[in-house]
Amino acid sequence: MVYRISKEFHFSASHRLDGLPPEHQCGRLHGHNYVIELELSAPADGLDGVGFVRDYGDLAPFRQWLDDKVDHRHLNDLLVDRNPSAENLARWMYEQWQQHFPELSAVRVSETAKSWAEYRP
Numbered sequence: 001m002v003y004r005i006s007k008e009f010h011f012s013a014s015h016r017l018d019g020l021p022p023e024h025q026c027g028r029l030h031g032h033n034y035v036i037e038l039e040l041s042a043p044a045d046g047l048d049g050v051g052f053v054r055d056y057g058d059l060a061p062f063r064q065w066l067d068d069k070v071d072h073r074h075l076n077d078l079l080v081d082r083n084p085s086a087e088n089l090a091r092w093m094y095e096q097w098q099q100h101f102p103e104l105s106a107v108r109v110s111e112t113a114k115s116w117a118e119y120r121p
């Protein structure tokens with residue numbers, strides 16, 4: 001892949017991480033202002049006639065899905081079979097959206113200004 005584009009999205013949600021030592025802060029119910037970055041890629045000859053990997057505007061359905069299904073929700077209710085860690089969230093979103101955006105190459109999730117997790121199959 002030669003070209004990479006990315007766009008950032010935001011939502012707020014609560015979660016609790018199971019399996020941590022009892023004293024770990026993240027075992028308690030808490031929330032984050034999440035930042036999601038979708039990365040899309042194309043090979044050297046893969047741009048469309050305009051010169052885009054894909055129009056950033058085409059990502060609007062992802063924003064709508066975040067607003068409708070994820071924003072201000074409890075993430076443990078959405079990821080029922082795994083902990084809603086940043087890593088698992090990144091993979092979950094990738095798997096939800098890869099068919100819609102075949103150029104999707106990675107999803108990155110940030111819970112705080114200092115941390116990022118990435119799923120890149």
Ligand SMILES: Nc1nc2c(c(=O)[nH]1)N=C([C@H](O)[C@H](O)COP(=O)(O)OP(=O)(O)OP(=O)(O)O)CN2
Nearest residue numbers: 017025026032084085086087088111112114115117
């Ligand atoms: N690899 C991961 N580690 C942690 C995750 C995660 O999803 N993946 N999540 C958490 C907590 O949910 C929460 O994000 C706390 O993270 P942390 O960076 O420890 O947050 P702080 O604000 O307390 O960070 P400081 O820099 O220490 O103030 C924990 N780990």
Ligand SMILES: [Zn+2]
Nearest residue numbers: 026030032111
């Ligand atoms: Zn957390």
